[in-house]
Amino acid sequence: MARPAGDLVRPGAADLLKLLAPFPGRAAITFRVALICALTVFVTSAYGTMEAAISAYVVFFLTLPDRVLSVVQSVAMLVLVTTFIGIILVVSMFALNDPVWRVACIAGLSFGLLFVTSASKLRPVGAILAMIVGFLLDELGSVPFGEVATRALLYAWLMVAIPFGISVCVNMLLAPSPRRLAGQELAKRLRLAARSLAEPEATRDALTACLREGDAKIGTWLKLSVLEGSTARADAAALKQAVSSTLAILVAADLAVRELSSRLPAPFAGPIMATLENMARMLEAGGYPVDIELNLPDATGLSPLARIVAGDLQRAITRFTVIEEVEEVQESKAAVEAATPPAAEKAGGFFLPDAFTNPDHVRYALKTTAAAMFCYLLYTQINWPGIHTCFITVYMVSLGTTAETVEKMTLRITGCLIGAVLGTAAIVFVMPVTTSVTGLMAIVFLGTWLAAWIAFGSPRIAYAGFQIALVFFMCVIQGAAPAFDLTIARDRTIGILIGNVVVYLVFTRVWPVSVAARVDEGIAALQRQWAQIARLAQTGTLRAQAASAMAQRGALEQDLALMHYEPSWVRPDSQWIAQRRSALARLGALEGPMFLLAERLAERLAERQPDDTAIDEWIRRLDPGAPGGTAAAVTQPPLPEASNNEAHAALLNLGNARLIQLEHAAPDDAAKGITIHAPA
Template sequence: MQATGYFPPGVTQFVRFLGDEIRVQPGRANVMLRCVSGSALVITISMALQVPFLAVSLIAVFLVTQSNVVMTRLVGLVFIIGVTLAVGIAILVIKLTYDYPLLRILLSAAVFLFSVYMMRVAKIGAAFFLVGIVVIYFQSFVDLTDNAEALVRLALWIWVAVSYAIAITLLINTLCLPVEPMQQLQDGMLGQLATVDAGLAYLERGARAVGVPDARQVQSGILMLQRLLQFSMMRDADYRTHQGFHLALVTTVSRLHAATADLPESTAEIPAGVPSALRAACERLGHAIRTGGRFTVPERLTNVADELMPGALQQMRDALLAFASRSAAPESSETKREKGRFLVPDAFSNPVYVQFALKTLLATMAGYFFYLATDWQGIHTIMLTSLIVAQPSLGASSRRAVLRIGGAALGSVSALAMVVWVVPRIDGIVGLLLMSLPVIAVGAWVSAGSERTSYAGTQLMFTFAIVLLEQFGPVTDLTGIRDRMVGILLGVLISVVVHASLWPEAEGEALRQRVARLLRSLAARLRQPGDAVTPTALWAELGDCEAMAARVALEPGWQMGEGQHEGFQHYVQTILAQTREIFLAADAFDAERRAQPIGDSRAHGAAMTGAETAGALLEGYASDLTDRPEAVRAPAPVPPDLLATDLGIDHEGPLTDAARRAYQRLTVRATRLIGQVQTLPSWRVHQADTGTVE
């Protein structure tokens, strides 16, 4: 019996989830080292010069440190703009309304409302997030003192604490541990080419390829290269000038990597010398990527007879030949693109944005009035939590709330342990660093992970720092730990209730419609491969659907019934997992279709029959998913004789053995594609039961 059998399924799943989130990933250690280095320098400077708000400085280090230099500089610039604007507005509000508390609250609420609205509609929403945070956080200082000059000084110190931490972070990321997106892109392409070479090596030895990428790896590989290409164009002028060439290179590597997932199972159908010729071409492509030289196709690959070659190998050959001709004349001028808008297109027509701002303002003001009524200074985080937890959907808000509570709890436990056992034994900056940096490193490692858990690492570090590092001496008071957790819990409770009760932004219905559009796009690609959306765009849309499904899974289940909500989650996750496999089967079918002899009416008819059958099944399923989701059924089975007749090979005269095998491969690919489509799940909710998916 396996060890996991001793634990409930939920516990096993949670442990597996944690293992996936904290595992080693390329570049993760580098991000952690940059965070720890910046934090160590900021702690030393702040303690030596007695710069207040050290916890705020540290969170600036975490938020600005990104996966590469381009993103780090971009986020740093946005934060500088945001904190400058925030401090200026906070001082202006105090100057105009200091002697009029009601007017001060009303004006601050108006600024906060505008800031939250701009968070949703502006490209630099993070800057307005800082404005909202500072303006509402500053109200807790106003209630503590009647000295206006002290308030101005506090505001200016906030600007100093954030700005100098950003400057140090940018310096470290630029000089000490730079991670250039161009290098990341090159490493990513070379890594995928290594996978391609390994698969071809098995075929060259006459063995079945093993270790080929699955559908999820193909998807993540395509999206990673596209994302890194965008960063590289932002960073390097050469990439912007020759973006067409670099896009062609990335597309070629992605096609090779995707084709590796569909390598033939039998080596008997492969013409002699094809795997070795493809390996030589991939080696030349890798050398061109490393050196920036010109790529040329080996002559033996050019001379290989491409007719009747297995579809995956044909796709590899076509990709290499197409890139070789494309690289002969790279673009010499930068393509002009329309500058993006500052606001989203429906900023003034969609009422959701105003409703979101009103909900967030109501939750924040409720927390602020509770804070004033109880005169409990330690729970000032109740206002900040209301804004931090506020996200564009209920699922995203629930996830942020869970991460904030979990990260704060871990940070509080760490701080409590240090106060009890470590603080009494240290008396200098070295001891302080030795105590703090391990906890900061753990927080940095978590924050460098996926979006699903990254905020928990930032919250862990911030909670630890605000308890132990806000004073310029040993900490002995433990009430701060208790008060902060109480403030966070109350803020989360108020925010979740308000957002779930007023204009709730549930994404379940939008997710269902989006999945249906994705299936229709795939059906269009099967029927008209030249005119439909590109495979890269389809993989990207699938990734967005998966991210939305992860948020929907965290939406409150009471809105549609707990059992029905759980059933809907399982249903959508099954659809998306199966859609990923359909994408891979569609790529294999398309490659085999292109490998058939040009002008052969039998091949054209067979390909059209397979594409039309799969497309019709997808279109029908998508229509049911859109119009009558409660009655969706799995696609109807295709009669076996239909495939045998329309994809047969004996009714138009004799064929050579090679042509017969090519038709057989096309038949197999079409059959597998249709079979994958037919495994899409049905949906039925038991009216009298708790709700299940069948």
């Protein structure tokens, strides 16, 4: 499914053009999706399969940036769908001729699949499987006898197998390898760091967004590239070190951007920028730099913070792919595990750790099933099958929390209206002069291009793109040949709107789930994680955990931003939100100093003094409910005996100064934020 949206503010007209602006890879994946959808229309027309619009829409869930995951996901989905169609075949033997049993089977299978969706790694596709099962059982109820039902199931399998097969073929031929994507992403980050030295103000937001992304995506691509064979196993360790070094380069560049006293003069910035550009070109070409030389002038005349930036950049660049020797200091297993965030625990299991203890999983399955069955009974009892899309929509828009569901619904209603306008315009002005499947393919290609450009762009508007595609396909793909029945387009659009309204009413009134609990758990986990990061001695492990922590903080900020979608009876009070927003702001200000300080503590781990507790004191002040939430109540942490180290002292002073500044400004800024983002 589409990625969950959410940023600090709802996108408005001023920044909509920025959200639609091109970025590397966006046009390529948009073209692939449009091509696969057009080819799917051609093949479904040749076979005359039912619900060709659903076949085209499924493509949006199969296509990923790299070819390995795209192919694996397509094959895995085909296996799952084949398995579930087999289950439907068995169930239909008992429920085909009995409406009561058929409704009971739809509800029972829906509840079971949705529970597994919420409580396991099936989450991205589980709701789609539940929708397919329910929809097929409903369709089978209208067939006259068993042989036709069997053939209908075979055609249903074709309905999903066709886009899966075409997706595999196209992605194998056109999608980039994970190795190429990893190199491009590293090159992009190096160029951003280089540009930030020359244009600090213009790159500040981009650097922050880059650090929020973390390294998980690049790490996954590198692992896949080894499995695929595009990266030799001998090079994997060096590339992993390149990811680690890139994080250190970004953190140093971020310090230079945020602090005037840490910015480098031209004699320092020039050689660093040129070296980073050369490294980026090597990574884009498919290789990686080794034996890098970077000679900088004497840094005696620089400020302490500027010396930190210059020294860290020089060290990270010259040791960009130098694999760290870990024999001297081995991490204890307990320390590494303690620094791992809860989200990563038990990553190898299929079910989540709280799958059978958290009642929210059962409640989510019950609420979604109840909403879906209401829609099902609605269009069957009033004998209006044209609005059956309300049943499909319920599975598409329901999410675990009220905020996510309402946000998704808002974007989907917007996308629904846009898709309906585009589809209706195509039916009125284009379809009457279209006489072949080739013309229908061209129409689908153009409409898919627009929807995919939105769906695979910014997460803030991605769901709207998915809904544009669904409604557009429902309008223009009415059978095996071009057709222009406006009644079908009208009914399907009405059904989608009904489904959105039903989900909103159910998820805001029945067992509403706020993101508040997730925010509190996340902040507590981040405090523990940073405390353990400060005690790690292996630089590679430290950087990996720090990148994870920065990404986790970005996710928590998005969760807080989602709260303005929650109704007033679900959303926590303004003081609660202000405290959490302040805690995350302080954590964001301290991430750079904590990272740089932790690296220095790791280098001299054997000499660390017992009273070297600056990071621990900072973390205590991050607690939203701690008494140190105002500047008047705080005391600066004592400097350790090693404070004669100028860099160490400079980082401690920087962290303290940032904390005090934010703690002074927190009450007013938080109140303003609540006023803006707290609709009734």
